[in-house]
Amino acid sequence: MRLATTALALIATAVPALAEEVNLYSYRQPELLAPLTEAFTAETGIDVNVAYLEQGMVERLQAEGDRSPADLVFTVDISRLAAVVNAGVTQSVTSEVLNTNVPEQYRDPEGHWFGLTTRARIVYASKDRVDTSEVTTYEDLADPKWKGRICTRSGTHPYNVALVSAMLHHHGEEETKAWLEAVKANLGRKPQGNDRAQVRAIWAGECDIALGNTYYMGQMLNDPEQKEWADSVNVLFPVFEGGGTHVNISGVAMTKSAPNRENALKMMEFLTQPEAQEIYAHANFEYPIAPGTEADELVTSWGSFEADDVNLMTLAGLRADALRVIEEVDFDG
Incomplete structure (x- = not known):
């Protein structure tokens, strides 16, 4: 260590x-x-x-x-x-x-x-290929129109596990599992890399939208080698249906x-x-x-949002269930 x-x-x-x-x-x-x-x-x-x-x-x-x-x-x-x-x-x-x-x-x-x-868990969206009005909720990511157009890091990474925990909180296990299966069907490639790698993939044309944390945008915009990637995307703040933006x-x-x-x-x-x-x-x-x-x-400058008001310890209590559902749909497979 x-x-x-x-x-x-x-x-x-x-x-x-x-x-x-x-x-x-x-x-x-x-x-x-x-x-x-x-x-x-x-x-x-x-x-x-x-x-x-x-x-x-x-x-x-x-x-x-x-x-x-x-x-x-x-x-x-x-x-x-x-x-x-x-x-x-x-x-x-x-x-x-x-x-x-x-x-x-x-x-x-x-x-x-x-x-x-x-930090908010947001959507990076191609400035050239995605209208900013096309993604307003996390549930929108399950829409078949995104087939082959989504990139993300591993579903079992803590950032995505927390997001799935929030989905469980808002919609229960049956709907969350169906949502994960639909998002998986929309992936343009196998989950891989970190959040910055997803922005690079959008810049390279491998996908059109991706999940990521807000602070990576700040880091990329201040990195001469990655600024071009960051400049190729918009930051969108989706919400849960009946809730706010996941933080x-x-x-x-x-x-x-x-x-x-x-x-x-x-x-x-x-x-x-x-x-x-x-x-x-x-x-x-x-x-x-x-x-x-x-x-x-x-x-x-990226815009404002209303954070989801669930206590984060509630989401921590759903972590085991979130991991189980992610593995059941074989999200990373």
């Missing part, structure tokens, strides 16, 4: 130091967190030590147990947040600041995790062992304040969660 830290020697120890500090385990890359950690230290004088984990966060926390130096965990995707909570390695946090700044659907009902930013989150949770609990709570509250929210969202081309905050100008 590769680690990149600002204080690796400290993070590796099991005995908390007496300095004013807070220790993070993160699935988010250090450079994405650096603007936040630097701002927090400047405001509070509390040092922040970050251990970047490519995988195995839950297993590491379980192995360390009460000796873990980690105070907070940062991750993306509701399924990963739920996995940390379900493993019993987090603790409930009660904070008026957090409850005020984080809308109810973006925090755990029991206070074990709090969302920091959101997922980045979030933070306090570990059960947290040796620097007071400092950890200070950082959690800091992260939901407007200044920190906008720093984080702008760095990642995501949407800030706190009321009164705004996304980056580039992100807002």
Whole structure:
């Protein structure tokens, strides 16, 4: 497992130091967190030590147990947040600041995790071959007119599993299974690659529409090698029939062992304040969660949307069923 830290020697120890500090385990890359950690230290004088984990966060926390130096965990995707909570390695946090700044659907009902930013699961559509009015709902993707025209990454990737979980929430298993079978019939190629690869496929003429997350557009538009791909598509914000646009989150949770609990709570509250929210969202081309905050100008240029109001922990509870349905239709086959 590769680690990149600002204080690796400290993070590796099991005995908390007496300095004013807070220790993070993160699935988010250090450079994405650096603007936040630097701002927090400047405001509070509390040092922040970050251990970047490519995988195995839950297993590491379980192995360390009460000796873990980690105070907070940062991750993306509701399924990963739920996995940390379900493993019993987090603790409930009660904070008026957090409850005020984080809308109810973006925090755990029991206070074990709090969302920091959101990203929408949207449709990339060819500017040349697709009218922007042709896709208004996720259900539209099952229309036979898209036969051979849809691209997507693996159906079992967490981003797509979360979307299918939301479909289950809105329509139940029978309709969701029929929808998945119809979407599979419309695929122009076997599911493969990441979200950026789908945009490249549209640019190359391999398909006309694809599922993807909003923040990848920001990343591609700022990458000279990928800007041409991004310029070839429009961003469309479909909704569920009877619901809104599907969103997922980045979030933070306090570990059960947290040796620097007071400092950890200070950082959690800091992260939901407007200044920190906008720093984080702008760095990642995501949407800030706190009321009164705004996304980056580039992100807002893609248009507005109404987010689905289901609590994301509800979707996490449907993950196993979503995976089962995806495998039953052999979506990736």
